[in-house]
Amino acid sequence: xxxxxxxxxxxxxxxxxxxxxxxxxxxxxxxxxxxxxxxxxxxxxxxxxxxxxxxxxxxxxxxxxxxxxxxxxxxxxxxxxxxxxxxxxxxxxxxxxxxxxxxxxxxxxxxxxxxxxxxxxxxxxxxxxxxxxxxxxxxxxxxxxxxxxxxxxxxxxxxxxxxxxxxxxxxxxxxxxxxxxxxxxxxxxxxxxxxxxxxxxx
Numbered sequence: 001x002x003x004x005x006x007x008x009x010x011x012x013x014x015x016x017x018x019x020x021x022x023x024x025x026x027x028x029x030x031x032x033x034x035x036x037x038x039x040x041x042x043x044x045x046x047x048x049x050x051x052x053x054x055x056x057x058x059x060x061x062x063x064x065x066x067x068x069x070x071x072x073x074x075x076x077x078x079x080x081x082x083x084x085x086x087x088x089x090x091x092x093x094x095x096x097x098x099x100x101x102x103x104x105x106x107x108x109x110x111x112x113x114x115x116x117x118x119x120x121x122x123x124x125x126x127x128x129x130x131x132x133x134x135x136x137x138x139x140x141x142x143x144x145x146x147x148x149x150x151x152x153x154x155x156x157x158x159x160x161x162x163x164x165x166x167x168x169x170x171x172x173x174x175x176x177x178x179x180x181x182x183x184x185x186x187x188x189x190x191x192x193x194x195x196x197x198x199x200x201x202x
Contacts, residue, residue, distance in 0.1 A: 035113035036087070038134045039077065040201075041180060044087075050198040051077040052186035053140050053178035062098070069170035072096040072103070075132070075142060075178055076186035077110075077119075078194060087112065091121050092189035093130065093142075095150060097167045103188060104150035104167065106130075123148045138180040145174060153188070 033043065040049045054074040062068060074094040081087050089110040094103045108130065110121035117134040127149030133141040147169035183198045190198055 031115055032087075032112060035117055035134065036079075038117060038137065039113060039119075039140075040079070041137070044079065046081050048081075048197060048201075049077075049079040050183060050186075050194070050201045051075075052181045052183050052198075053077075053142075054181040054185050055176060055178045065172050067170045067172035069097045069168065070095050070173050070176070071098055073142070073176055073178060074103075074181070074186055074189060075140065076189040076198075077132070078190075078198075089113075089119060089121075091130065091132070092186075093123075093148070093150075094186075094189050095169075100167055102152065102154075102167075105153050105189060106148050106150045125149065135177075140178050142176045142178055143174065144169065144176075147173065 036049070037043050040051045052074070054072070056072045057065075057068070057070065062071065072095065076092040076094075077089060078092070079087055079089045089112060091108055091110055093106045095105075096103050106123045106127060108121045108123040108127070110119045110132070113119045113134060119132045119134070121130045121132065122128075123130065128144070128146055130148060131143040131145075133143065135141060150168075183201065186198070187195055
């Protein structure tokens with residue numbers, strides 16, 4: 001179900017981009033290529049590409065930001081090339097909140113990185129919006145204006161207990177700076193088919 005919803009959301013978000021495909025000129029193509037280099041750390045060419053970013057907030061930071069509920073955050077961007085629509089983008093977000101060691105996750109499809117190096121992503125099942133601003137060469141700013149819906153990846157059916165209400169985004173959980181990280185740190189966010197491939201994308 002997760003994979004099907006992931007594909008539907010990604011396709012829906014990228015249809016407007018595909019419709020504009022005939023209007024993309026050399027300048028736009030050059031900008032898109034530069035954005036991909038900034039996001040993935042190298043030119044992905046026509047291959048599947050991955051980018052991993054993460055941040056662990058220490059005790060001092062959390063003490064000075066009492067309304068921030070996020071302790072750890074990881075972001076995996078996965079990008080494939082469709083023969084008709086060109087390069088497609090999707091993200092997986094992992095967050096660990098105060099008072100818990102369990103990573104909750106969110107998934108969504110994204111539009112291409114625009115001229116301002118911003119990628120807008122819609123979380124599956126109307127779960128909110130995430131904007132990712134590329135800060136070359138090694139970091140991104142993640143903007144979550146209204147929080148997003150997360151799920152426990154270990155949950156198996158609707159009878160599982162929902163997360164504690166405290167395990168949610170606080171009023172100071174809006175903007176996060178994440179730094180490029182080894183692919184292994186984003187392993188829990190990848191599906192089985194992607195895990196081996198992403199570790200080779202360095």
